[in-house]
Amino acid sequence: MTLGLTTRLLHADHFKGVEHGATHEPTHTAVAFGYESARDLAAVFQGDRSGHVYGRQGNPTSAALERKVSMLEGGTGTVTFATGMGAIAAVLLSLLRRGDHLVASRFLFGNTSSLLQTIESLGCEVTLVDATESGAVAAAIGPHTRMVFTETVANPRTQVADLAGIGRLCAERGILFVVDNTMTTPYLFQPAAVDAGLVVNSLTKSISGHGNVLGGAVTDTGRFDWSRYPNILPPYRKGPAAGWGLLQVRKKGLRDMGATLSGEAAHRISTGAETLALRMDRACDNALRLATWLSAQPGVVQVHYPGLEAHPQHARARELFRQFGALMSFELEDRRDPFAFLDALKVVIKSSHLGDNRTLAIPVAHTIFFEMGRERREAMGIAESLIRLSIGIEDYADLQDDFAVALAATA
Known part of the structure; x- marks a missing residue:
């Protein structure tokens, strides 16, 4: 029987066998590992048998x-x-x-x-x-x-x-x-x-x-x-x-x-x-829907997301990937203050992290790419108004409403 990815992840420790019938490998905190035979210890050190030494x-x-x-x-x-x-x-x-x-x-x-x-x-x-x-x-x-x-x-x-x-x-x-x-x-x-x-x-x-x-x-x-x-x-x-x-x-x-x-x-x-597949399915669906909606909004100059047909590598992403991922970014028109826009968001968290269950946003040029300087940012296509999003698993309607309010507040 061929098992699916989530099933194999859920039962990986159980199928291998864990002490006391536990369903998870327990948390081991030991730093040192002892052996009854000094020769066994030496064999592990020399890579001739499996085991832990330190x-x-x-x-x-x-x-x-x-x-x-x-x-x-x-x-x-x-x-x-x-x-x-x-x-x-x-x-x-x-x-x-x-x-x-x-x-x-x-x-x-x-x-x-x-x-x-x-x-x-x-x-x-x-x-x-x-x-x-x-x-x-x-x-x-x-x-x-x-x-x-x-x-x-x-x-x-x-x-x-x-x-x-x-x-x-x-x-x-x-x-x-x-x-x-x-x-x-x-x-x-x-x-x-x-x-x-x-x-x-x-x-x-x-x-x-x-x-x-x-x-x-x-x-x-x-x-x-x-x-x-x-x-x-x-x-x-x-x-x-x-x-x-x-x-x-x-x-x-x-x-x-x-x-x-x-x-x-x-x-x-x-x-x-264990829940990777479930979370990614939801986050990718949210990302595609939000990217599609944002690309049609006044005040948004460009949306960067492989799931959009206008993306330069859309066909490649469709061929290679199961879905298009949860990372996206977009540029606001120059007259809109990206800081004011971000501050108007209430559900989305202003944070530098990625791949979280929660949707996160950050002004790229002013934070994670700030040290590069404007010249190198321009060479990489990083606009001063670029906002990066890591899309989470919230209810999609709540995400769209949050961005709609922020766009209206900075119109």
């Missing part, structure tokens, strides 16, 4: 969550982290070396862009391109290119990367393709379908969904041949090559850097993930 490298509760994320992404294994940025940092810092070249989308999330500047300062070359065109990626690839990094849907302008084209290109050239799947979630899209080797998810966002816990994950899809990757260190070239990359990410990116997901956080994310 809480910084994970615990049974985070291991249970890792199995669920692997199941969601159709991957071969997952490593969890304290935050999504911790997961991205682990990938870049554990798999790249001085002299390597990274190609990345120029529409990346601001903190990821900031991290790439750090990577450059450590001796890696970074080239930012328009990832909506695989040809731009191809033109940037050189002899030292080790990795291509992009997001599925860009925050906040919702550009959809040419994921299939970039995946084919990387597969042909033996380059590691890393995809941040946070904005779509594995419910709407699995990057393994476009030959991504590693997938990053901010578990803080829609996977946990309730805005009450931080977490991140890196999943190996099994699509990349790690025996061809020159940066795998000798200690991690153990066993089948398929496990080398993730082992190095766990050892160098988690053990050495210490961005460990706690047992309490792992349990909260795991239970939140």
Whole structure:
């Protein structure tokens, strides 16, 4: 019998077997793990048998969550982290070396862009391109290119990367393709379908969904041949090559850097993930209806949402994704004050978070993209009046009424 996604998530711990017949893996808080035999302890340390050696490298509760994320992404294994940025940092810092070249989308999330500047300062070359065109990626690839990094849907302008084209290109050239799947979630899209080797998810966002816990994950899809990757260190070239990359990410990116997901956080994310499909269905439906309505309102210059037929990558999003996601943004006409508009909203929360059950709004140019400066914002198409929305699961009529009042108040 083939079970659906939600059924498998709900029963993952139960089917594996949990002590005392519990339906959830309990919250493990132990930092140390003892073994009856010193040889067994040594075997776990050396990677010759499974087990836990120290809480910084994970615990049974985070291991249970890792199995669920692997199941969601159709991957071969997952490593969890304290935050999504911790997961991205682990990938870049554990798999790249001085002299390597990274190609990345120029529409990346601001903190990821900031991290790439750090990577450059450590001796890696970074080239930012328009990832909506695989040809731009191809033109940037050189002899030292080790990795291509992009997001599925860009925050906040919702550009959809040419994921299939970039995946084919990387597969042909033996380059590691890393995809941040946070904005779509594995419910709407699995990057393994476009030959991504590693997938990053901010578990803080829609996977946990309730805005009450931080977490991140890196999943190996099994699509990349790690025996061809020159940066795998000798200690991690153990066993089948398929496990080398993730082992190095766990050892160098988690053990050495210490961005460990706690047992309490792992349990909260795991239970939140059980309703991922239900929440995303509702949020995506709300987003499409609101985007359609907003695009017809006086005072709204443009709405950026892949579900709209006018969106430049609408056809691509329709082909790749189950639905169009819960992220959108829109621009107000110049004579309207975006701060006054936001302050007129009563249901929508003014917040920088994403993927919450509640709808959230933020003035982009004045907050999360403020440090970039006006010149770079203009180059990225970030208008001064741009408002980003993360759509939640409220009753749709209440959302539409809230925006209607705000538009009327700033007319």
